[in-house]
Amino acid sequence: xxxxxxxxxxxxxxxxxxxxxxxxxSGHDYIPTFEDLLHCRNRTTGILEAGLMVAGDSFYIVDVGxxxxxxxxxxxxxxxxxxxxxxxxxxxxxxxxxxxxxVNRMEESLDxxxxxxxxxxxxxxxxxVFLNKSDIFKEKNSNVTIRKLSRFPRL
Numbered sequence: 115x116x117x118x119x120x121x122x123x124x125x126x127x128x129x130x131x132x133x134x135x136x137x138x139x140s141g142h143d144y145i146p147t148f149e150d151l152l153h154c155r156n157r158t159t160g161i162l163e164a165g166l167m168v169a170g171d172s173f174y175i176v177d178v179g180x181x182x183x184x185x186x187x188x189x190x191x192x193x194x195x196x197x198x199x200x201x202x203x204x205x206x207x208x209x210x211x212x213x214x215x216x217v218n219r220m221e222e223s224l225d226x227x228x229x230x231x232x233x234x235x236x237x238x239x240x241x242x243v244f245l246n247k248s249d250i251f252k253e254k255n256s257n258v259t260i261r262k263l264s265r266f267p268r269l
Contacts, residue, residue, distance in 0.1 A: 161188055189235065197240040200227055205250035 131153045132139060139150075162177040176195075178188035192198070206219035227243070230236055 161191060192235045192239075195236075195239055197242065198230065198236060199242045199244060200230065201244045201246055202227070203247040203250075204245040205247040205254055207251075208254065 132150075135150075138144060164175045164177075166173050166175065176188075176191050178191065202223035203219070206223070209219045211217045211219055211222055231241060
C-alpha cells in the first residue's frame with residue numbers, strides 16, 4: 115500500500131467521527147472535548163518526557179517516536195528503566211510504514227517488540243504490551259482479512 119493510501123486510511127479512521135459532529139465543530143464557540151482529542155492522530159517525533167505522581171508514587175514517563183528514523187534517538191533513554199509500555203495499533207495489520215510502503219506496520223511492530231525484549235537494555239525490565247485502536251480493528255476486520263500477514267497464516 116502506498117503512503118498516499120496510508121494517509122487516506124489514517125484520515126478515514128477519524129473522519130467519520132468528526133463528520134458526524136460537523137455541526138458542533140463548526141460552531142463559533144466550539145471547544146474540543148476529551149473524546150475529540152482522543153480521535154485525533156499525531157505522530158510522535160523526538161522524545162517527550164513527563165513526571166507525574168500517582169497515589170504518592172512518582173513516575174517518570176518517556177514517550178518516544180516509533181518510526182524507524184526516530185529509534186536511534188531514544189535507545190539511550192532506557193538505561194536503568196524499571197518498565198516499558200509497548201503500544202501497537204492492532205488496526206494497522208493492513209497498512210504499510212510511513213517511511214517504507216513495502217513493510218507492513220504490524221509486522222514492523224512485531225519485529226521491534228522482538229528486538230526490544232531481546233535487548234540487553236531490557237533484560238531485567240518489566241514489559242507491558244498495549245494493543246490499541248481495537249475499535250478501528252473491529253470495524254476494519256469486517257472488510258480486510260488479517261490472513262494477509264505472513265506471521266498469521268492460520269488465522
